[in-house]
Amino acid sequence: MTGMAAPVIPRTDANLTEAARAFRDKTAVAGVGLTLGKFPERTALSLAIEAFKLALDDSGLKRDDIDGLITLSFGSDYDRFLEATGLNVRYAHQGWTHGRFISPTLQFAAMAVGMGMAKAVAIVNGKRGKAFGQPTDIEMWRQGLGPHGESPAYGALRPAFGAAISAQRYFHLYGGSNDDLGPICVAFRKHARMNPIAVRRDPMTLDNYRRSPWIVAPLRLLDCCQINDGGSCIIVTSAERARDCRKTPALISGMQGVHAGPDYHNLALPGLGVAQQNVYNYTPSADDLYSYRMAGITHKDVNALITYDAFSPLVLFALERFGFCGPGEAREFVKNGRIELGGELPVNTSGGLLSEGHLSGWNLLIEAVRQTRGECGERQVKNAEVVQYGCFLGESLIFRRAS
């Protein structure tokens, strides 16, 4: 971890496919653009275009260097964005907006570049916190349960439901209570106070946390992120081309997808017994740690962890998901500054969704890139050679600073 010697990277691994071995460190993030805040007078499209221009400036690439575009739903659709920016591409794709699909989207971009289907892919997102003419709320009524376990007729509303019911099972199985979540929220707020664009920057103590009202017990208000407006763009290209861009490339070293199915409830750690999940003490298998193998590292080489934290319990789940600690140990792991800047494993150095702001997670990925580049100023993790974006559902990206 921080301060340790650079890891020795095995360049061959018999368990990796030929393509995976060849892929490691061959694509990179070359440009990022981000806005966060309240822009009630603007559309998702206008926020997306602003972020696109910021990312082009950041990379030094021109509009017409971009030949791939990926967007997700509930923002501006890919075709409208291209029409509005006068851009023609040979690789366009659009997916479903949920935090869990953020890193897979960046992975698609890397694979498109790696396979030669595009030379530079822009992943663009514009977001209105309060959806304007868009159908996000209807998802709760889909057949079965909603995408976070919601069931509107029973008042099981909003994503907070899925996180609260997962936290309850975690505390039931492993002990502890809501009080164990406070250190996470306080740590991320400290980080946000070093981030000029963070939307929540008031000082927060554990006492402030404990006085915050219940929303869906066992979660308090401060366990939940807020919703805001903003735009983001991430440009992925080949490592070779990225070296000619303005900033230090953040090489894409390893990656793995979202684990899904009845054992992976959408806001839970496996084994908790939420909805139809089996009940067991989760420890990661080799497949659960594939992105480390692909990158030729272990979790001990990770200098900073960036993780999806729309709700504070998700941080506990991510730490156990990747073996940073054992089953039920995360609630102690997060205490005493260990996940703060200067600690053993700095987590969500921008303040996370809990304090920087909610942009479906795109802002988290951008923080991972900026930490990898070493451009985070006061909140920079020293010697951040390897930064992981890894989340409780197993999706992961390993970024490595280009030498």
Place this chain on the structure above:
Amino acid sequence: MKPSMQRIDEATGRYLPVIYPEELPYWEALKQRRLELQRCKSCAKVWYPIGPACPHCLGLEFDWSLMSGRGIIHNFVVYHKAWTPWLEKRVPYAVIQVELEEGPRLTTNLLNCPVDKICIGMRVEAAFEDVTDEITLLQFQPNTG
């Protein structure tokens, strides 16, 4: 009974369940005060949520099977924030996940029990709440028997 896409009861403001076509036997049984779920003709297991195939063995043949209605509270949360005007008069209210004797876990509310008395492991039994002339909602209540 017919499929329904009506999401809100205009008279009360209460959120309603959408009634999907394959779910009609479930809703018709509830109206008769019976809890019936799908039981696989191949592996004899019961599943939930309702769906066209058995998630245990992928069998497509099933019967609607009467459940005991008995289970335990496997999980619960307590809502203190009301996200709709109808819920304002009901907070704090609990949402529970009940593990039925037959295996599946169902997300419902708990009737006839103060929220501070709810605990994981508590024995509960099915209850039935008529929410409109058409729709009866499955609920649970403490099993004192």
